[in-house]
Amino acid sequence: MSTCSVSKGCFVFKPSPKKRRVSPKTAEYFKEANNDSEDSGLRFATCQSLWKQIKSETEQVQEELNKQLFDNLVSFLRRSHSEFQEKTTEWTCRMKSREIPTAALVLGVNVTDHDLTFKSLSEVLQNNITPYVALLQAKDCPGIKNLMQKLMGQLMNCCIDVDSSDEEDYVQVSQHRIRCSMTSLISWYENITKKTDSETPSKKRISRHLQSPPVVVIFKDMESFTTKVLQDFIGISSLLPHSVSSLLCIELFQSLSCKEHLSTIIDKLLLTTQFAFKLSEKVLQVLINIFLYHDFSVQNFIKGFQLCIVEHFHSQPLSVLCCQLVEAKKRVNSLSHSQCENIRRLPSFRRYVESQVSEKQIALLTADNFLKEVIQKLLEDLHVYHENYVPVLRCLHVFTSSLPKYPLGKQIRELHCACLENRVWETEEYESSLQLARMLNKSDLVTMLQKCVEIFVSSSGKEFDKVVEKLKEFLAQFQKLEAGACQERGESVSSQKELQKKTDLYHLQKTLLELKESRRSKKLTKFEMLRFEVVDFIDNLVRNYLVPADHKTLHEIMYFNTASALREHLNAAPRIALHTALNNPYCYLKNQALKSDGGSISNKAPDICIVYKLHLECGRLINLVDWLEAFSTVVMAVEGTNEDAAASDQVDDIIHARFIQAVSELELLGFIKPSKQKTDHVARLTWGGC
């Protein structure tokens, strides 16, 4: 490797492969942070298996949600095709202009999720309808020529995939030599269908397809294609010069709204006892906010969830206990001493210890074995709490979701957040929703109670037998009331009749007042009594079972709580970060000398920071000479010693050079740009603090 050369030159050295650092295995990252005594390997394994479960669960959910849509699409494709085959000779078919069957698929704005949907869609189509599926993207097709090339390439390749053994001649045709026109496509298609017809349908794939399978072209992002390209393509495909939109026989299919999708995912991942890992209120709020405010992407939500899992298992040594109850109990027994100390340090555990009698306190803080026993019991408590929490939450949701104006939110996720945040029964919203619940009519109340019974019966909680009994009793009482209702109605009807008789305004007012009085004083009807009882019963359930998780001992093991870390990772704020770095370099450099007291500009800061701080004080246009002067003053001021230089007007060359470098760095970062209005000025591109 010599660089001997007569002339000046530029030499490129490729890095030798030996030098490349072997990237550490993912598992080792877990070790790096903490010492190995804290079961990092086990934690990593638990994390992996948990994520695998969750991933398969979400994929399944996705599949189920898309199933309906895909079924519709598939049946549409079959139908449109069969019509085309049958009716070629009929009169109506001859008279109608040939339309191309078209399915318009509305997927919503969550663009990041679309790729996955399209992938599974083309898979479904290839398995059920036709091997000839082409996926086109707008960015690949700026012109009709590229579009045809892409289309032919994809179609002909996929046919090679299907029966590669007897298609040798096609493989040899290199792509650029294919004439990219409809005629060659048609002849190719005729060729291929003839072949598959003559073949014995031994291959499973083909036999499942229709006779002469249709060619399906999917435009991934219709709205981004230029209109001209699409018009031409449609015009070509139909081979009829005709106004374009009338050539499409469009049927519209709408995918499920992403909000519903999210609700299902939350239902399956969070409101279940299947997974030991939980999110705290703040973290969940961050994830939901990103979804609702920013991207509507379920994919990103799941990615965020994954990040939470990794963070939790990485940063919390005790997360080794975050697994199914049986397994966790086993693991408790093998905890090391340092882990026991970790548990003693948990705030929730300390609270627990303080509430115990003094002998027990000492035992808990000194004897590891006793501690482990207690932990097992506490973990069991936590598990039971989760088991009870979910059905009661759903039950409460049945009530709150049908109240006018939804004081506790329409979605169960909002209710979940409210319950996690603090004692829900102490909030005003809860109070007002109870008030509203006390005014529900009978039929609504009965259906709600029935739903609640269903929820409790299907839940796994053991303590709900009595609850179910009580609810059924309520239902029976409502049934009985129906018989007694008749007489009451008679009463009220008579008073109504009285009302109608009065035509005089004065009398009317008087009777109305009387009526009101009597109503106030009248004792509650049986129905109203019962209604109060029901609401009180529900209220009792809520107070018993919907205690916020962070009031529970050892909740730190299961709940991921560091919302700030999550926010940093998922909701990056590049501008703010840049501003902090330039405005307060101590934040990143951790140099004691830079620890400034805020407003003043230290001359020890990097040049770019000084220049940046000075430019914040300027308007839209910055005079470079003034800027330079200010810069040199700052730099010189604290050095202070060199009096002569300060006195002279001439700026030191080195300072000048430093200034120019700093300014061009700022330009590179996009804070300023040269202005055309005045040659010795630059224009600011930002405003305000950040």
Next chain:
Amino acid sequence: MPNLEHPAYPAATLLRLESLVPCRESQVSMLLSIFGERQQFTFPSIFIYGHKSSGKTYVMQTLLNTLQLPHVFVNCVEYFTSRLLLEEILIQLQNCSSETKHASRMLCDTFNDFVRLFKQAVASQDLQDQTLYIVLDRAEQLREMEANILPAFLRLQELTDRNVTVVLLSEIVWELFRPSTGCFEPFTLYFPDYSIGHLQKILSHNHPPEYSADFYAAYINILLGVFYMVCRDLKELQHLAALNFSKYCEPVVRGEANERDTRKLWKNIEPHLKKAMQTVYLREISSSQWERLQCADGEPGQLKGLSAHAHVELPYYSKFLLIAAYLASYNPVRTDKRFFLKHHGKIKKTSFMKKHEKTSNHLLGPKPFPLDRLLAILYSIVDNRVAPTANIFSQITSLVTLQLLSLVGHNDQLDGPRYKCTVSLDFIRAIARTVNFDIIKYLYDFL
């Protein structure tokens, strides 16, 4: 009615031709007299234009096929590059005469090659004593190709020195074709639109075999009465006629009315056609859905049309970004202070306006605005504090991808990008309503 007469062709063929091209007899006889006899040279190029579905392609095709004149028929949209077009002409030329198929692919990159290969192709066949017709449909596409293609086609006869005529079919007038450098002027022929009488005649021409011609003509009459106001496109009408005919026949099939009971039939079909005008004609629902509806006899109300799905679901901040973009596009910059500052003082519109601003901004269309202004407006219309996170910026890009905003200027310009808001007032009002934002209060035009 002028009967077609020409000494070169047998009378029977001409009679058949006449029956195939109703209402276009004069144009056909004109073409025949231009073409002359088979071996005679004719105009080097003929330019035929007329509104869409005025029968240009159909007449040419029927004429050439019925008289069995040697011809090549190419659609210029289908063969979108000059190479594809020239090669296609040569391939068709090979196929149309010689029985033995040449499997050899020919490469033809330039017009020079084309002329050479063309001469070979014609020489190898027994075409020399007949005029060869090359018909280029949708000829306006030729203007998009290389500059020499159109002039060269116009004088192909001269360049090849063979008996060939090029026929150009187009929907636009010849004046829009003429290149600045000048060229050979073709013979131009205009196909006028069909009148309502013509439409009636042509549509009734193809009646279904199981019903009488009179019955079908009566149906066409009703159909035209409903649709002629909105649609004069023959193809479209034909399509509609085929779609709705089964409904018209229903009373006859059920035996409730006979074929002459026009009044009853009219009562049955008229509301149905009106419904069709609102749905199928606008492609709100597809024709196959329409057919299924007819079979099921259900109300179209249960089938949602395309426009029923028109609402767009957007994330919360995207909605505000879009509103901010709309405000930035339609409000003059100077008024931002008045709308978004707390103590702006009172500014009356009349004294505040400059003269040119008196016209409504909504009539002038959206104006471009810089990114900074968009963000400034966003921060002042959202109630809680918005951090300028990467997510906000990526949402702007998403909106551009969804074509709700459009980027003005170059794509790769990173500093100071400018945008325009492309949504309508109704759309933005619907969006604003979902976030409880009274957008009208913030629009300068509605002050």
